[in-house]
Amino acid sequence: xxxxxxxxxxxxxxxxxxxxxxxxxxxxxxxxxxxxxxxxxxxxxxxxxxxxxxxxxxxxxxxxxxxxxxxxxxxxxxxxxxxxxxxxxxxxxxxxxxxxxxxxxxxxxxxxxxxxxxxxxxxxxxxxxxxxxxxxxxxxxxxxxxxxxxxxxxxxxxxxxxxxxxxxxxxxxxxxxxxxxxxxxxxxxxxxxxxxxxxxxxxxxxxxxxxxxxxxxxxxxxxxxxxxxxxxxxxxxxxxxxxxxxxxxxxxxxxxxxxxxx
Numbered sequence: 001x002x003x004x005x006x007x008x009x010x011x012x013x014x015x016x017x018x019x020x021x022x023x024x025x026x027x028x029x030x031x032x033x034x035x036x037x038x039x040x041x042x043x044x045x046x047x048x049x050x051x052x053x054x055x056x057x058x059x060x061x062x063x064x065x066x067x068x069x070x071x072x073x074x075x076x077x078x079x080x081x082x083x084x085x086x087x088x089x090x091x092x093x094x095x096x097x098x099x100x101x102x103x104x105x106x107x108x109x110x111x112x113x114x115x116x117x118x119x120x121x122x123x124x125x126x127x128x129x130x131x132x133x134x135x136x137x138x139x140x141x142x143x144x145x146x147x148x149x150x151x152x153x154x155x156x157x158x159x160x161x162x163x164x165x166x167x168x169x170x171x172x173x174x175x176x177x178x179x180x181x182x183x184x185x186x187x188x189x190x191x192x193x194x195x196x197x198x199x200x201x202x203x204x205x206x207x208x209x210x211x212x213x214x215x216x217x218x219x220x221x222x223x224x225x226x227x228x229x230x231x232x233x234x235x236x237x238x239x240x241x242x243x244x245x246x247x248x249x250x251x252x253x254x255x256x257x258x259x260x261x262x
Contacts, residue, residue, distance in 0.1 A: 020044060020045060021045050021048065022045065023053075024045070024214075025041060025042065025045060025049075025218070026217040027211065027214055033217055033220040036218070036225045037110075038110035038112070039112050042110075042112075042113075043085065043113050046113070050087070051208075052208040052210065055204055055252045055253070055255055056252060059250075060152075060255075060257055061087060061088060064088060064091070064150065065091035065092045067179070067249065067259055068150065068179075069095045069096055071178060071179040072100065072148050073175065075101055075102075076102060076148075077147070078092065078102055078103070078105070078147065079104075079143055079146050079150065079170075080104065080106045080152070081141065081149065081166075082151065082152065082153070083114075083132070084113045085116045085120060086106055086116075086132075088150055088152050089106055089130065090124060092104075093127065093128050098127070102147075104129070104131070105130070106131070107133045107135040109137065114133075117132055137154065137158050138158055140169070141166065143169055146178055147174070147175055147178045149173070149179075149181070151180065151181070151184075155167075155182060155234075156226050156228050159227075160229075163237060168242075174262040178261070179260060179261045180238070180243065181258075183258075184234060185254055185256075186229060186234065186254055186256045189230055189231070197253035197254040198254060200253050201253055244261075245261040246258060246260045
């Protein structure tokens with residue numbers, strides 16, 4: 001765990017250089033494709049990976065930050081679950097009124113991602129209070145006094161068996177009128193749509209400089225790690241945990257962003 005004043009000796013979080021490298025993780029042919037992970041090799045290219053792999057990534061971040069600022073309440077916590085390199089925390093912080101007292105809590109299962117996040121936040125002189133915590137979203141996560149909880153391209157990596165428990169914990173930890181912002185890769189509602197949407201997504205990746213080999217090898221690496229739901233399945237999950245007001249504010253083929261209010 002790290003806080004705004006810097007990590008303690010027991011935190012084991014360093015402040016590494018924040019310069020990101022170009023994503024070439026899958027540019028060379030591999031004899032064996034291991035499951036995708038968020039370790040050291042991924043953390044140093046992750047920002048470039050997001051920009052080139054997620055359609056309208058910067059616009060999604062801008063919209064997420066706007067909605068989060070709308071709901072962020074004075075004296076509460078804003079949680080980013082699966083915070084990775086803290087892009088979303090930083091965007092929300094930029095839009096937050098200076099007089100609003102909000103504490104950010106970033107949780108991620110990758111120590112290397114948290115190292116990069118700590119470096120970026122320190123380098124930017126992030127003005128709000130924050131804590132970065134190592135945590136597995138497949139296990140118990142404590143959400144307290146929250147006005148906003150973020151799952152930005154995160155829930156799809158939580159094992160389906162544990163997703164309901166996670167969403168219920170979020171709902172229980174939200175203050176009345178607080179919100180969950182969920183950004184996910186989703187399946188099409190029909191197999192034809194799903195096939196077409198995936199094809200168009202791979203076309204986007206090609207336009208952004210990924211080769212056919214890179215696309216194929218990454219797809220294989222993600223096969224057992226990223227398990228998307230249909231949009232309606234995500235909505236049913238949210239409703240089943242108590243959320244009643246749910247709306248979609250972004251949709252591009254097989255990517256979707258929605259907000260659910262307690």
